[in-house]
Each structure stands twice: as C-alpha cells, then as structure tokens.
Amino acid sequence: MGRLFSVAQSSRGVNPHKRANSFPWAKIMKRKNYEQRKQHFVPACYLKAWLDPSAPKTSKNTPYVWLFDRKGENPKAKSPEKIFRESDMYTLTTPDGGHDLHLEHGLGTVESNFTKVRTSKFNFRRPLTDEDWLWACLFAATAHIRTASSRNHFLSQMEEVKAMFEKAAGPDWGGRTVEEELPPHPARSNVYIPRPGDFDNLKETTTKTLLGSAEEVILPALLGMHKTVLCTSDPLGFVTTDAPSTWCDPTAYRRHPFERAVGLHNPAIEITLPISPEQCLLFTHRPVGPLYSEVSTVWVDAFNHRHAAYAPTTVVARSKETRALWFQVGEPPADSWEALHPDPEERHRWTSPDCPPELRDILSK
Numbered sequence: 001m002g003r004l005f006s007v008a009q010s011s012r013g014v015n016p017h018k019r020a021n022s023f024p025w026a027k028i029m030k031r032k033n034y035e036q037r038k039q040h041f042v043p044a045c046y047l048k049a050w051l052d053p054s055a056p057k058t059s060k061n062t063p064y065v066w067l068f069d070r071k072g073e074n075p076k077a078k079s080p081e082k083i084f085r086e087s088d089m090y091t092l093t094t095p096d097g098g099h100d101l102h103l104e105h106g107l108g109t110v111e112s113n114f115t116k117v118r119t120s121k122f123n124f125r126r127p128l129t130d131e132d133w134l135w136a137c138l139f140a141a142t143a144h145i146r147t148a149s150s151r152n153h154f155l156s157q158m159e160e161v162k163a164m165f166e167k168a169a170g171p172d173w174g175g176r177t178v179e180e181e182l183p184p185h186p187a188r189s190n191v192y193i194p195r196p197g198d199f200d201n202l203k204e205t206t207t208k209t210l211l212g213s214a215e216e217v218i219l220p221a222l223l224g225m226h227k228t229v230l231c232t233s234d235p236l237g238f239v240t241t242d243a244p245s246t247w248c249d250p251t252a253y254r255r256h257p258f259e260r261a262v263g264l265h266n267p268a269i270e271i272t273l274p275i276s277p278e279q280c281l282l283f284t285h286r287p288v289g290p291l292y293s294e295v296s297t298v299w300v301d302a303f304n305h306r307h308a309a310y311a312p313t314t315v316v317a318r319s320k321e322t323r324a325l326w327f328q329v330g331e332p333p334a335d336s337w338e339a340l341h342p343d344p345e346e347r348h349r350w351t352s353p354d355c356p357p358e359l360r361d362i363l364s365k
Contacts, residue, residue, distance in 0.1 A: 050240060053318065070314075149243050158199070162202070162347050233277060238300060247269060269285065
C-alpha cells in the first residue's frame with residue numbers, strides 16, 4: 001500500500017508485549033497497547049461534531065451523541081468513545097505472533113488531518129488546498145470501506161469463494177500444484193488461481209484488501225469528481241450513521257433490481273459524507289453549485305432519509321429530536337421498475353438489455 005499505510009512503520013513487526021515487559025512501567029504500556037487495539041470503525045473524532053449541545057456542561061458529565069435504530073426508535077445517549085468499535089479490527093499478526101498496528105496508525109493519521117481540515121476550512125467555509133482535498137477525500141474513501149458492515153459483506157463473499165473452491169478442488173488441494181493441472185492459455189496471467197494459504201486468516205486479508213482499494217481505487221475517483229459542501233442552518237441538521245459515506249444512484253429505481261449496483265463510474269452517482277450537523281460533503285460527476293451551497297430543510301430531510309435508509313443498523317444525531325419522515329418507507333415512484341412491471345414473475349424472466357439476442361430465448365426459459 002502507498003501513502004496511507006506507510007506511516008508508523010516503527011510498529012511493523014514489533015511485538016508490543018515483549019517490548020513493554022522490558023520496561024519498569026510495563027503495566028502502563030500494556031494499558032496503552034490495549035486501548036490502541038480497541039479500534040473504531042467510525043472515528044470518535046469524527047462523531048464529536050454530533051455531540052448534543054444541550055447536554056449539561058459539568059465536570060462529571062460525559063459528552064454524548066444520540067443513537068437511533070433504522071426506524072428512528074430506541075434513542076440512546078452514548079459517548080463517541082464507546083461506540084462503533086471492535087477489538088483488533090485493524091490489527092495484523094506479525095510472523096512472531098505479535099501485533100502490527102500500522103493500519104490503525106495510518107487511519108489515525110487520516111483522521112487527524114481530516115479533523116484539521118474540518119476545523120480550519122470547512123467550519124469557516126474557506127477554500128481548500130490540494131493537500132486539504134487529499135485528506136478530505138482519503139477520509140471519505142476510508143469511511144466508506146473501513147466499516148464493520150463493509151468488512152462483513154466482503155468477508156462473507158470470500159467465505160463463499162473459499163467454500164466453492166474447496167468443494168471443487170477436493171480435500172487434498174492443499175498438497176497439489178494447481179498450476180500444473182491447468183492447460184496453457186494466453187489470458188492466464190489475468191486469472192486468479194487460489195493457492196494453499198490464500199484463505200488463511202481471511203479477516204486480516206479482507207481488511208488489507210479493502211483499505212488498499214480505498215487508497216488505490218476510491219481516492220483517485222473522488223479527487224476527480226465535483227465537490228459541493230451542502231450547508232444548512234436547520235436546528236436538527238444532518239445526521240450520520242454507522243456507515244457515514246453513502247453511495248447512491250438516484251436514478252437506479254427505474255432499472256431492474258439486478259441492475260441497481262452503484263459504482264464509481266455511474267454517471268448519476270451521488271456520494272455523500274456528512275461532515276457535521278451543519279455540513280454534508282457531496283461528490284458528483286456533474287457540477288451542482290458553488291463549493292459552499294446553502295440548502296433548505298427540504299434538502300436536509302431528503303439526505304437524512306437517504307442516510308437512514310442506507311444505514312446498516314444505527315443513525316447518529318446531535319439531538320433526541322428527529323423528524324418522522326427521515327425514517328419513513330415510501331411506495332415505489334410511478335416511474336419505478338416495480339410500478340411499471342407489477343407481475344412478480346418478470347423479475348425471474350428478466351435479462352439485461354445488453355444480452356445478445358441469440359441468448360435471450362435460452363435465458364428466459
């Protein structure tokens with residue numbers, strides 16, 4: 001990996017417990033390493049923008065945000081430090097069995113620089129430098145891919161690949177050389193051939209793969225897109241979720257459900273990242289307005305509805321007060337695919353518009 005995970009290299013390959021035990025303050029260092037291994041998949045520094053401003057300001061009071069389920073129910077006041085975290089989510093295992101924290105440290109660098117940009121530029125509606133945009137886009141890229149829901153989705157796919165390959169290859173595939181059994185083919189260099197060990201420790205492999213794609217695939221795309229900061233004075237403001245970056249194609253409802261996947265090159269894609277209750281960063285392939293664009297409560301409600309709908313489990317707000325329409329489940333629009341094709345059997349008979357005519361009859365049977 002490149003720029004993002006080249007930081008904190010001193011932690012690579014070091015067993016922190018062995019190092020800590022060599023000092024008289026071993027207990028203190030063990031505590032620090034333990035805290036570093038309780039890792040947030042939604043950064044606490046990011047969530048602090050949603051601290052309830054009406055909370056009592058006392059030395060005994062812990063600042064908190066408000067959490068809701070996807071239906072807008074079961075409100076809970078929680079400290080950002082205590083939510084959206086897992087033990088060793090980004091910790092890798094070194095050859096000697098130690099704990100490699102360089103991914104966590106790299107993400108910490110991204111979070112720190114994004115917070116500086118938010119505090120010094122976004123909050124004052126100032127223009128950003130190229131370096132500012134690098135950190136803002138890198139934060140948005142990792143915010144989309146580093147979450148527990150993204151990890152679990154990708155991990156489940158890899159588990160399926162593992163099961164299918166092991167079933168096809170047989171129980172002794174670990175002792176065989178797969179390469180020698182395959183006939184020569186000019187495109188073989190572009191084909192992934194699983195080998196023994198590829199499926200070991202899938203959790204760590206998945207984490208590295210996802211974070212690598214954030215830097216190498218998503219970041220360049222975001223840097224090349226139009227960027228608009230939606231600003232509001234609405235008292236409730238924008239909400240965020242346990243997956244803060246939302247990818248949405250607002251035209252997808254017109255297509256068959258099998259064709260609704262959202263990719264970075266979808267012409268109509270809208271990528272949103274709430275920066276704070278007052279601002280939401282919008283990435284598009286077409287210009288929307290000036291860098292800082294004031295929006296009405298109607299826009300705020302529309303994006304909050306979208307973010308709640310796409311949330312894996314949890315919506316975050318700065319107030320216990322919400323609006324019911326954020327969590328409403330509406331009927332399909334009149335021009336949606338479902339409304340125009342009420343016969344449920346059509347979903348099973350569907351073939352892509354790009355499907356060759358000679359295959360249509362075969363696939364529709």
